[in-house]
Amino acid sequence: MSDSSTTETAEDEQPTTTTTTAGETVEEVQDEWIEYDFDGPAKFSATDLNVWYGDDHALHDITIDIPENSVTALIGPSGCGKSTFLRCLNRMNDRIKAARVEGSVELDGEEIYQEGVDLVELRKRVGQVFQSPNPFPKSIRDNIAYGPRKHGDINTGLLARLLGGDDREREEELVERCLRGAALWEEVSDRLDDNALGLSGGQQQRLCIARALAVDPEVILMDEPASALDPIATSKIEDLVEDLAEEYTVVIVTHNMQQAARISDQTAVFLTGGHLVEYGDTDQIFENPQSQRVEDYITGKFG
Amino acid sequence: MNTDASRNDLVKRGNSTLGVAAVLLAAGALLGALLGALALFEAFAVTDAVAGLSIARWFGVLLAGLGVALLGVGATSRAGLVRSEPDRTAGPVAGVAFSLVGLVIGGLLASQTLGFGTLWPIGALIVGAVALLLTVYPRGDLGATLPSGLLSLFTGIVVATGVIAPGWSWSPIPGSFTLPGDIAVPLLAIVVGFLVAWMAARAYGGFGTQGKQASAYLLVSASAAGMLALLVVLVSYIVVRGWAPMTEGVKWGLFWANWTYFYVPPIHRYVVIDGPVLWFHWPFVMNGHALLNDVNGIMPAIVGTVWLVLGAIVFAVPLGVGAAVFLTEYAGQSRFTQLVEVSTNGLWSTPSIVYGLFGWAFLVPRLGNGFSILSGQLVLGFMLLPLVIITSREALTSVPNAYRDASAALGVGKWETIKSVVLPAAMPGVTTGIILGIGRIAGETAPILLVAAGSPFPSDAPNVLTSFQLSATPPFVTNDALLQATSALPYQLYAVITAGVNKNAGLAWGTALVLLLVVLSFYAIGIASRIYFRKRLEA
Amino acid sequence: MSTADGGRFGRLQNLDEGTRRVGAGSAVTIVATVAAFLLFPAATIYPLLGFLAVVAYGWWRYQEATAKVVMALMTASTVVILGLITLYLLWQSVPVLRQMGIGLLTHVGATMWSPNDGVFSLVPMMWGTFLTTIIAMCVAGPLGIAGALFTSEMAPRWAREIIKPAIEVLAGIPSIVYGFLGFVIVNDYMMRELSLPIYGSLFGAGVVIGLMALPTIVSVAEDALAAVPDEMKDGSVALGATSWQTITAVTLPSAFSGVSAAIILGVGRALGETMAVTVMLAHTQTLPDPLYDVFGPNGQETLTSLIASQYGIASGDHMSALFAAGVVLFITVLTLSIGSQLVEARMREKLGGGA
Missing domain, CATH: 1.10.3720.10 (MetI-like)
Incomplete structure (x- = not known):
């Protein structure tokens, strides 16, 4: 059914496709397989989510439920809107002044785009790890304790000590627990007061994960967390992601399909123009995709 | 690990009572501060009576009212009557601020009111310590409101009861200044008003992290707005005062006059061609200083500035651009480049008066042994040089290496590449830097004062253009005008001030406006072109 | 300045002939110019003309080398100017230092x-x-x-x-x-x-x-x-x-x-x-x-x-x-x-x- 439509949506990426019919807009193509039933509650459910950057319509009517305590991979060619979608889940898109979001995203059944949402609270519950490691130019300890200190969960410093509420011991515990959680403790336990910028790229990225864990989030969003790393560091991050899924809901953006196949429980495929095309069990998506376009993409015909 | 019970609500229903009260409080406090500023700048007199009470006393009433309201807000939040999320403490910044206020009040009370004499630091320390404790020890909501509310209430009572009133005065140092009441009251209103607004903003954000953010944003935005407003007021003040003298006597019109005529042999007559001619007379910029002038003008100063700046450009621009090219394209990292870098930055930060001294000792004795345009040009050139080097280097390093590689890959030599690829690409940046540098040196006064300044009220401009003379003996080219002293716009303004502003008020404001227009238009052109080229690069 | 640095023969030998010739010529003449301006200002014009002649000749024969040398000299000018400023300020303040000594910076009294x-x-x-x-x-x-x-x-x-x-x-x-x-x-x-x-x-x-x-x-x-x-x-x-x-x-x-x-x-x-x-x-x-x-x-x-x-x-x-x-x-x-x-x-x- 989808042969002709496949070529149309792919025309940006594949100018060589010959059957392109000019004048057909992307909206006319509605071959989506996004029904996906899973047990248990949905952590996120997005309904008819649209995003514009200025005049650029970056996401089209995304409707998706993301299950709790599992790894969900978002894959697709570059420019397909998967990172944009990710940034909608903790409203980091609000920081881009030209961005406009319409539609609904619910976290545990609560709408995060309604008025009065406390962004601080939202981002405490939904942490994020970025594409390239971005530790603060502070010590490793200060990087981990950053979030809890800012939220007043841990008070150190002169004033706290004078008022009798010094949380040094709790901070030590927290730093160790988070570093262990991010599989970094063994490597840095003897130099917690060194500047984090002295770590290697892979260590920096795990530090960023540890930093996110310190805020005690429910969800961790990862935006191609291994794209700037070498293969060994990448495999460490991948192992870590699988472990994290026991306690956290992980949503990970990647353009590396092997990576998605290895670590995720379910996969959502975005294709050019900001459309969600197919969503389902990772095994099923990779072994038996419903959509011709997804099959083309996965088998490497484009993207 | 995640227990929902420990979670705060995702959605904050606006605690409208606290929010509305806080907004009203902050608005009232800022209004007080604004009125205080207006009174300080003599927009109205604090001794005037409004509704039977002098304005000074109204200030007191306002402050006392703000204090009571702030205390009330803090108390209701502490009692849990309104929803808020106070931090454990109001924080070190507020603590330091209020303990400083406490130190001042304690010191003043001890020395002025209670007569402690030299023991006043004791009083200062006691009140300061109490203020510190009151701020940081209680929970965030009380800590924010208690000291500020008490301060506002106390000041309000002092002012409202007339303890500090327009008739009051205070001179702490004999023979120095006297602080009168009609200055003290608005000053108090400004300071206390800002402190109250600061803490009211905390209340608006619920006394927690959001509150700290709101209060910080309020303070920073208010300072920035005040600063911008002040600078804009300064410029517009000069424009308003200077416009009339600058444009006095401007006449222009269209006249029918002959354009040209020529003799035509066959008809043995002159053919005359007439046409409309625009006639324009702007005495302030076209006249010099003379007894019989209708309007005394500053033409010699304008011409002097033009020559000085031109000379500086001719001297410094080739030198600076050449040095920048060498540093970016040829020189590697070496001792020499480091030395040059340090020297360039050193030259850049050297005060202008030091350049003046240098010119006085080095150039003046060697160039005609007197103040001269040439010395002024060279000194301004020395000042322009580091600016040209720094901005040109920036422009050259921002040329992508890909350009150089592409040219080199085509077999083009390095020097050819620089000439035909690198320099043209860097030209916009270089030009912009030069324009900005010109803006800076055109307004310099101090060096000109020491090496080039001539008569304060000249009648004629130096005639550089027609004074060039060739000779058979060295130095082969001479120009007497270049070796004469001159006036310049900034020097002209200085001369008017030293001669007495009252006698020449119009001339002073007019000169200031012309100087401002000349310098700022250089800056405006430079910055506009930089923005234009940057946009074009990004697009 | 590396091109005119006599102490480094190794580096000098690496330079091509044009750079060496123009570098030596222009360095000598420009130093003479500065010296003349310092000592006999009226005679400055002769070494300056010499410098211009060297540069003109170099530009005609070895353009790249000349450009490089001239630009290196221009670069050195910042150091020279800063040095001259320092020198002249210090030199001119010697007399008062001789008279007042360190009191110039420390003397406190009724008349200062x-x-x-x-x-x-x-x-x-x-x-x-x-x-x-x-x-x-x-x-x-x-x-x-x-x-x-x-x-x-x-x-x-x-x-x-x-x-x-x-x-x-x-x-x-x-x-x-x-x-x-x-x-x-x-x-x-x-x-x-x-x-x-x-x-x-x-x-x-x-x-x-x-x-x-x-x-x-x-x-x-x-x-x-x-x-x-x-x-x-x-x-x-x-x-x-x-x-x-x-x-x-x-x-x-x-x-x-x-x-x-x-x-x-x-x-x-x-x-x-x-x-x-x-x-x-x-x-x-x-x-x-x-x-x-x-x-x-x-x-x-x-x-x-x-x-x-x-x-x-x-x-x-x-x-x-x-x-x-x-x-x-x-x-x-x-x-x-x-x-x-x-x-x-x-x-x-x-x-x-x-x-």
């Missing part, structure tokens, strides 16, 4: 500056400079950083696009204009309202200098803040920190070197500011009594205003003392400049670790 009695102590002027600079930075420091924070972190985009260039333009207002406004408005106001005993005060001058340094500080500090990468700020915000927490804990510390460079630049401006203080102060070369009295009639002179107000009537030791004031100023500012470069280099090293 009296050209008729041959007493020259820079103490009052150094103190005046210190006080005005402190007052100026109290105005310009906090307001400048607030302005930079507002422009770079808080203002909406459209506002930033207006404010940033406007601030830069305001930084160009010449100091004499500020001096004029200070003389006409600030001095007049303070005289009227605070019943000052004399027209002018260190306080008023300091405030005006502060306003003058303000746009420069805002502009430089704003550049430093804007250079902090967005990813770093995003990292903080994604942890649930508020934007103010992000500013104080991430943005400001990361931009610390740039912001402190802005402040040091402002201090340098305030120290070296001449015209506003010359116009606004009453030129009393005494110490204020008490020392912190910034309103009183005493002590109204800074190093810069001393030079600008007395160069016309000075000669001999008196003029030499003015040069000594210039030396003090020059060394202070140079130290600040080098210090800020060191701070910046250190910070770059520290932050450049792995990123």
Whole structure:
């Protein structure tokens, strides 16, 4: 059914496709397989989510439920809107002044785009790890304790000590627990007061994960967390992601399909123009995709 | 690990009572501060009576009212009557601020009111310590409101009861200044008003992290707005005062006059061609200083500035651009480049008066042994040089290496590449830097004062253009005008001030406006072109 | 200068023939030119013509080599100029140093500056400079950083696009204009309202200098803040920190070197500011009594205003003392400049670790 439509949506990426019919807009193509039933509650459910950057319509009517305590991979060619979608889940898109979001995203059944949402609270519950490691130019300890200190969960410093509420011991515990959680403790336990910028790229990225864990989030969003790393560091991050899924809901953006196949429980495929095309069990998506376009993409015909 | 019970609500229903009260409080406090500023700048007199009470006393009433309201807000939040999320403490910044206020009040009370004499630091320390404790020890909501509310209430009572009133005065140092009441009251209103607004903003954000953010944003935005407003007021003040003298006597019109005529042999007559001619007379910029002038003008100063700046450009621009090219394209990292870098930055930060001294000792004795345009040009050139080097280097390093590689890959030599690829690409940046540098040196006064300044009220401009003379003996080219002293716009303004502003008020404001227009238009052109080229690069 | 450095034969031999010829010729002639200008100014024209001839010939024969040599000489000119400034200031201040000794910088007494009695102590002027600079930075420091924070972190985009260039333009207002406004408005106001005993005060001058340094500080500090990468700020915000927490804990510390460079630049401006203080102060070369009295009639002179107000009537030791004031100023500012470069280099090293 989808042969002709496949070529149309792919025309940006594949100018060589010959059957392109000019004048057909992307909206006319509605071959989506996004029904996906899973047990248990949905952590996120997005309904008819649209995003514009200025005049650029970056996401089209995304409707998706993301299950709790599992790894969900978002894959697709570059420019397909998967990172944009990710940034909608903790409203980091609000920081881009030209961005406009319409539609609904619910976290545990609560709408995060309604008025009065406390962004601080939202981002405490939904942490994020970025594409390239971005530790603060502070010590490793200060990087981990950053979030809890800012939220007043841990008070150190002169004033706290004078008022009798010094949380040094709790901070030590927290730093160790988070570093262990991010599989970094063994490597840095003897130099917690060194500047984090002295770590290697892979260590920096795990530090960023540890930093996110310190805020005690429910969800961790990862935006191609291994794209700037070498293969060994990448495999460490991948192992870590699988472990994290026991306690956290992980949503990970990647353009590396092997990576998605290895670590995720379910996969959502975005294709050019900001459309969600197919969503389902990772095994099923990779072994038996419903959509011709997804099959083309996965088998490497484009993207 | 995640227990929902420990979670705060995702959605904050606006605690409208606290929010509305806080907004009203902050608005009232800022209004007080604004009125205080207006009174300080003599927009109205604090001794005037409004509704039977002098304005000074109204200030007191306002402050006392703000204090009571702030205390009330803090108390209701502490009692849990309104929803808020106070931090454990109001924080070190507020603590330091209020303990400083406490130190001042304690010191003043001890020395002025209670007569402690030299023991006043004791009083200062006691009140300061109490203020510190009151701020940081209680929970965030009380800590924010208690000291500020008490301060506002106390000041309000002092002012409202007339303890500090327009008739009051205070001179702490004999023979120095006297602080009168009609200055003290608005000053108090400004300071206390800002402190109250600061803490009211905390209340608006619920006394927690959001509150700290709101209060910080309020303070920073208010300072920035005040600063911008002040600078804009300064410029517009000069424009308003200077416009009339600058444009006095401007006449222009269209006249029918002959354009040209020529003799035509066959008809043995002159053919005359007439046409409309625009006639324009702007005495302030076209006249010099003379007894019989209708309007005394500053033409010699304008011409002097033009020559000085031109000379500086001719001297410094080739030198600076050449040095920048060498540093970016040829020189590697070496001792020499480091030395040059340090020297360039050193030259850049050297005060202008030091350049003046240098010119006085080095150039003046060697160039005609007197103040001269040439010395002024060279000194301004020395000042322009580091600016040209720094901005040109920036422009050259921002040329992508890909350009150089592409040219080199085509077999083009390095020097050819620089000439035909690198320099043209860097030209916009270089030009912009030069324009900005010109803006800076055109307004310099101090060096000109020491090496080039001539008569304060000249009648004629130096005639550089027609004074060039060739000779058979060295130095082969001479120009007497270049070796004469001159006036310049900034020097002209200085001369008017030293001669007495009252006698020449119009001339002073007019000169200031012309100087401002000349310098700022250089800056405006430079910055506009930089923005234009940057946009074009990004697009 | 490597091309004319006789001590490094190895490197000289690596140079091609054109560079060697033109380099030697032009170096000799330009050194002769400078020497002639220093010693026999009237004869400067001959070596200068020689230099031009060498360059012209070189341009015709070996263009690239000549261009390189000439540009290297141009580069060296900055070092030469700075060296000449240092040399001449020091040289000119030797006579007064011989007369006053170290007392020039330390002498405190009833008479501290009296050209008729041959007493020259820079103490009052150094103190005046210190006080005005402190007052100026109290105005310009906090307001400048607030302005930079507002422009770079808080203002909406459209506002930033207006404010940033406007601030830069305001930084160009010449100091004499500020001096004029200070003389006409600030001095007049303070005289009227605070019943000052004399027209002018260190306080008023300091405030005006502060306003003058303000746009420069805002502009430089704003550049430093804007250079902090967005990813770093995003990292903080994604942890649930508020934007103010992000500013104080991430943005400001990361931009610390740039912001402190802005402040040091402002201090340098305030120290070296001449015209506003010359116009606004009453030129009393005494110490204020008490020392912190910034309103009183005493002590109204800074190093810069001393030079600008007395160069016309000075000669001999008196003029030499003015040069000594210039030396003090020059060394202070140079130290600040080098210090800020060191701070910046250190910070770059520290932050450049792995990123």
